[in-house]
Amino acid sequence: MRTHHSDLFHRHKFNPILTAAHWPYPVNSVFNAGATLLRDGTTLLLCRVEDRRGLSHFCAARSVNGVDQWQIDSLPTMMADPEHYPEELWGIEDPRLTYVSELNKYAIVYTAYSRDGPGVALAFTEDFQQFERFGVIMPPEDKDAALLPHRIDGQWAVIHRPVSGPRAHMWISYSPDLHNWGAHKLMLEARRGAWWDATKIGLSSPPIETPEGWLMIYHGVRQTAAGCLYRLGLALFDLQNPERCLKRGDEWIFGPQEPYEQQGDVANVVFPCGHTVAPDGDTVRMYYGAADTSIALATGSVRSMLVWLEQQSRTPSIET
Numbered sequence: 001m002r003t004h005h006s007d008l009f010h011r012h013k014f015n016p017i018l019t020a021a022h023w024p025y026p027v028n029s030v031f032n033a034g035a036t037l038l039r040d041g042t043t044l045l046l047c048r049v050e051d052r053r054g055l056s057h058f059c060a061a062r063s064v065n066g067v068d069q070w071q072i073d074s075l076p077t078m079m080a081d082p083e084h085y086p087e088e089l090w091g092i093e094d095p096r097l098t099y100v101s102e103l104n105k106y107a108i109v110y111t112a113y114s115r116d117g118p119g120v121a122l123a124f125t126e127d128f129q130q131f132e133r134f135g136v137i138m139p140p141e142d143k144d145a146a147l148l149p150h151r152i153d154g155q156w157a158v159i160h161r162p163v164s165g166p167r168a169h170m171w172i173s174y175s176p177d178l179h180n181w182g183a184h185k186l187m188l189e190a191r192r193g194a195w196w197d198a199t200k201i202g203l204s205s206p207p208i209e210t211p212e213g214w215l216m217i218y219h220g221v222r223q224t225a226a227g228c229l230y231r232l233g234l235a236l237f238d239l240q241n242p243e244r245c246l247k248r249g250d251e252w253i254f255g256p257q258e259p260y261e262q263q264g265d266v267a268n269v270v271f272p273c274g275h276t277v278a279p280d281g282d283t284v285r286m287y288y289g290a291a292d293t294s295i296a297l298a299t300g301s302v303r304s305m306l307v308w309l310e311q312q313s314r315t316p317s318i319e320t
């Protein structure tokens with residue numbers, strides 16, 4: 001039986017699970033959260049919080065079941081630091097978390113926003129209280145980035161999305177020391193024309209390592225007369241050479257359909273920056289920003305995503 005894309009992720013009935021109304025201090029909106037499972041099984045979301053000036057910072061929310069009863073830090077957890085890092089003048093956005101066992105730390109790859117546009121910045125933390133900044137690792141205009149959890153042939157790897165022309169593609173870059181980045185390679189191209197992922201694509205949550213390859217959820221932006229439409233698709237990349245795409249779905253798997261996704265500060269946006277994978281190695285909880293206003297949860301399965309990609313890649317893709 002074929003897996004239909006609408007079966008891949010199921011929205012939680014409590015959605016949206018986190019909104020500005022939950023916050024212990026006045027904020028405009030909470031969305032685009034990085035996610036991780038802490039050692040004790042607690043889910044930690046590092047939420048992008050937009051204040052009432054329009055600038056964003058990060059605030060941690062923790063929950064034992066990953067669904068409700070969130071304990072939210074009473075003050076911002078990580079603020080922009082424009083005095084020492086001028087590239088953070090207009091705030092920090094869209095954190096993606098990766099646990100790096102070699103360092104025993106979490107990497108936070110985020111957007112640092114300033115007069116020159118958005119760039120990619122890297123920081124590390126052990127406890128989500130103290131943060132060690134490495135500064136900008138990809139200059140503007142670049143965003144939608146995450147670190148892979150371990151070295152490949154001795155090199156660290158960051159996936160990112162520079163904008164350099166009319167279309168914006170995903171790239172991967174390598175580093176021996178997390179400071180010096182090079183060996184830039186094109187990873188996945190935006191399609192063209194009427195396609196759902198034409199013109200602009202970007203990484204959603206960090207890729208999931210599976211025996212078949214790096215499983216990636218990415219977003220595609222369709223520009224319409226009524227504005228942009230952000231939807232999600234899947235691709236699979238070679239474990240040893242992650243710039244090599246093995247499979248790419250033609251259809252999107254998840255798009256704005258509920259009122260909290262279709263209405264808000266930016267209409268028609270689903271934008272995951274994080275997920276957790278349960279100890280069963282299969283159950284994925286995808287935490288996504290809904291309409292740049294709130295955080296919602298949808299649950300899926302690694303196995304089902306891989307099966308769906310296999311089915312899609314048997315259908316010959318037409319020229320894009």
Ligand code: BMA
Nearest residue numbers: 032093094266269271289292
């Ligand atoms: C992207 C990012 C996200 C945002 C999305 C929709 O370019 O800036 O932070 O959620 O646009 O507005």
